[in-house]
Amino acid sequence: MPPPSNVSGGGAERCIVNDQMTPFTIFYILILIVSLPGNLLSVWAFVRSSRAKQQSISVYLVNLLVADLLLLLALPFKILKDLGAAPWNLMVFHCQASAVTIYISLYASIAFLALIITDRYLQDCHTVRSLRLQEVGFARLLSLVVWLLLLLIMVPNMALPIQQVKVQRYLSCSSLKKDISLHWHALTVFLCTALFLNASAAVLVSSGLALKRLLGSRSDPKLWVKARRVAGSVAAVALAYILCFVPYHVVRTPYTLAQTKVITDCQTKRQLFLGKESTLLLSVLHLCFDPLLFFYLYTPFRRTVRRMLPCCRNQTDDDVEEQVADEMMQQDTSEEQQAVISKP
Template sequence: MMITSNSTYLTCEVNKDLEPFTYVYWLIFMVGFFGSFFALWAFAWKDNNQKCLSVYLINLLIADFLLTLALPFKIVVDMGYASWNLKIFHCQVTACIIYINMYLSIIFLGFVSMDRCLQTIQSSKLYQIQKRGFAKMLSAVVWALVLFIMVPNMLIPIKHIPEREHVGCIDFKTDIGKNWHVLSNFISIAIFFNCSVIILISNCITIRKLYSNKDCEEANNIKAALVKIFLVTAGYIICFLPYHIVRIPYTLSQNNVITECSLKQVLFYAKESTLLLSVSNLCFDPIVYYYFSNNFRSKISKTFSLKRQERVVVGREDTITTAV
């Protein structure tokens, strides 16, 4: 009976039939790629009035560029076109980059909400933490923390296994690698829930403050600010909450705490589906740039207004030519 159980476990393949996911990944990659480059072009124009919010948005943009570099590797691997060495490279490097982006995005979105809250409160006691220097120092600490958690998953040596068609990244890990993988997952989940608390508290304080001033002359500006808060919160919940609900049981299935094959397969596809939502933050972030960056918003406005003017001029020239 024990031998049969082991053989059943060994033949339980979960990393298969991923091609349908890749089409959505391609769409996310294309939208995020152009959105990130447009944001880079907008942020390249220096703004003398930049505040710490711009520092957080630029760091969010850098994390998005890391994700655009990693996504093509995941797409090729999931489509089944990757060589064995490319699968190993993806598991050791690009898969980790995807998670680095995820948690950097979570943290910096939390900082964006916190900064908006501080701007609304306008307390002189909190003035120091709204300076650009503090924002840069805090961003450096965040990068160091996330890299400290994730980079060991890249550096811990892997074990050599026979080549086969369906293989999961966990299959390459040694016992030390699996233990660090579990530890980094639970630390990352703690980061998510702490940032979620920051976003929730910050948004509640901001909304309360705005509603207390809703009858003033700036009612339209207050409505616009409430829309921004709603968009950031909704995007954050849709992108990241489902993944972290699935992450704990999926991690247990990876480490054989959950051994039933059918349940492992269900958890794997649930993880892949929710990871797809998390990666879609690449499309959501340009909306954040638009609402919170004056540079980004003004560049879009100028670009499209110029295009409209060009169309009007061309139309007038065609009309004049026809008349003549």
């Protein structure tokens, strides 16, 4: 079956790549329905647990939640556009604003998940450098740098001029872009891919070191319990990271070549578009995983949720064990900090 195409007024064929979006929109709607309650519960739990002593990981988790909320706000616009239920002005708005917001949220999530994995490893490695990297002030500064860098890269995609095109049922966002906008879009993709590669390197190094430390602590029961907790946390976040973001970046660069007219074959462009949409769907799936990570990684958040939910209020034994483990970890950290301070 030949790929669908329309003939423009000048006689040139226009390749339509986004005419099979209904299955994707169904999955996006399901993700939105499943993830919205968990993320709203996360907002409430973080607000309720705000009096707890802040840690560097809590800073990264809050920023990850902000990225998730941005994605939840932008996702309905994509759903309406892909369903063909949006008016023309709303479709153009999605291409210029909400689509860019989706990618800001996506790469913010990548950066903060990498920082969370690194922070979890550093909790088990009390050195002078790791203690300084785990300071709350440093975590806030690093989070601010991440957001500013992403806004600097992404916002020009909203501001650069677009060209007027005739109203059509299947609008491709790249068709709205002028040459300068397409060039900046390609540069944005490669810069964000570089950010992903650096984040992936941090994930691989932290995961490998956490596993190495776990294997090296088998002879010491106390160190083994602590290293096992950290390695389990690192493995859980790394698994979500790999599942959600690696497939998308395998097809992102080839698809960008199709957007910038380096690849012109219509059938190839359609296949790359479907591959991009399929893997983007996996990336958006982290909206469902992140509330579980909040619950698993941050003890004050977990206690707050258990107090809020009637079915979990009787789990006092787990709370006591978590509190003891946290106090032991904080005590070890305090001793290490005192040792660092006492050095001339």
